[in-house]
Amino acid sequence: MALHRAGKFEEAEAGYRDCKRSGIDVAIPLSALLLQQGRNAEAIIELEPVAAAQPENFSAAVNLSIALRQQGEAERALDHARRACALRPGDASACNARGLAALAMEGNEEALAAFDAGLKSAPGNVPLELHRAKALRNLGRLRDALAAFERIVKVAPGMLEAWRDLGVVQARLGMVGPALASATQARKLAPDDSEVLLEYAVALLRSGRTAEAEQFLERGGGNGGVWLMFGQALLREGNVQGAHKAIERAYALEPGSPHVQHFRAALSGELPEGIESDYIRGLFDDFADRFESTLVNSLGYGVPNRLPVFLAEQGVEAFTDILDLGCGTGLMGVELAGGGRRIDGVDLSERMLAVAREKKVYRDLHAAEVLAFLQATQQQWDLIVAADVFVYIGALKSIFAAAWQRLRPGGHFVFSIERSDGAETQLVAETGRYRHQPQALCAALEEAGFIGIRQEDIVIRKESGHPVAGSLMLAQRPLRLA
Ligand SMILES: C[S@@+](CC[C@H](N)C(=O)[O-])C[C@H]1O[C@@H](n2cnc3c(N)ncnc32)[C@H](O)[C@@H]1O
Structure with missing residues (x-):
């Protein structure tokens, strides 16, 4: 001994x-x-x-x-x-x-x-x-975790793990500057640790310091996710060639990653076939904690506010049962609740649903893909809503057909889009989101059997400080078949 x-x-x-x-x-x-x-x-x-x-x-x-x-x-x-x-x-x-x-x-x-x-x-x-x-x-008690990690780094400033954890929580809370400061401390403590270098590179990317990030990416060995982030940052700066290279590097490292596949397709101009459920789920599970603060506070996302006004202006007010497709954290549910309405929600992301559940405005919340859900259920609603969801789905025809089936006769379907003034469907490489052309959607809605199609052009939100053009679209299932 x-x-x-x-x-x-x-x-x-x-x-x-x-x-x-x-x-x-x-x-x-x-x-x-x-x-x-x-x-x-x-x-x-x-x-x-x-x-x-x-x-x-x-x-x-x-x-x-x-x-x-x-x-x-x-x-x-x-x-x-x-x-x-x-x-x-x-x-x-x-x-x-x-x-x-x-x-x-x-x-x-x-x-x-x-x-x-x-x-x-x-x-x-x-x-x-x-x-x-x-x-x-x-x-998910991120504020409490933040306070706890901050206390630890105060009493044990040499504790690498605590700085790294603190940086992760700060990033999840959207605290870009403090997250970079924590990553800097971690790098000081472990200047040759490849994971620490990568985390530092990510913190630089999030802070908009793209050029500086590259050397730490190289030194950290990189992984698919980080090279993808780098590619996206280059795209935002207009460096398409650099972005191509970075995203190809991401693809070489992680060819099976749905995230990498999505952006690779976006850059190549090919539209992915079908609904990219794994990509969407991953994206929003990761985003859930800061979705509302980012979208509403920083990006001026206003569809949930605007959509009920649009419905009222169009004389659509008599509805009781509502289905909120891609309900996310429940912003739309909050706006539509009250007056004895029953709102059900569907979303792929469990973590977004967990936030929605806390709002206590939904009757049922389903963790499911929108099209699969519509096709599997026998339930019917008076109003089906999809706010900022079709920006993640390229092919909408099957969804329109399924939504028609799930509406009671006379019921309404209302949704928002980012508007394409060119091709029927565009996948924008900088954002990874789809834009749809309203005329093509009107034709698809009619083909699905909808009538009374109306459209209002709005600003959906801001992207890098610029307004993003969008539209609200409303359609009705006829009371009886013609
Ligand atoms: C930008 S958020 C909008 C959330 C909410 N409708 C709002 O206006 O705040 C998009 C949401 O749609 C969900 N989503 C996207 N595509 C989906 C799909 N095919 N099936 C189910 N949910 C989907 C995402 O998980 C995410 O929560």
């Missing part, structure tokens, strides 16, 4: 193994030594018989939990950590082991409770604080 404490691991291990052969129980210090060296599988072999024979052995339970979790066996790790917590309630090491095992299984509530309990007996314990902050972040 003296050798072990002195860091002479090899000699200490030989000594422990001699003891073991002589029948001396050294399972706990030997497993601790193995754990220190990352030899988790061997630690498990030492600890399992002890934990089975002595279920009251606290150290065996804690160490076994740590070894199992690091071996990827989170469920069994959690069982042993719970047992350790029952043996010594509030013990910091047991609480930490339980919290970490729960985190590994996405049991974020249990993890948070465990870290809180540990901090009661060991206030200010930095690892517990750090893990607690991660649980808060995973639970």
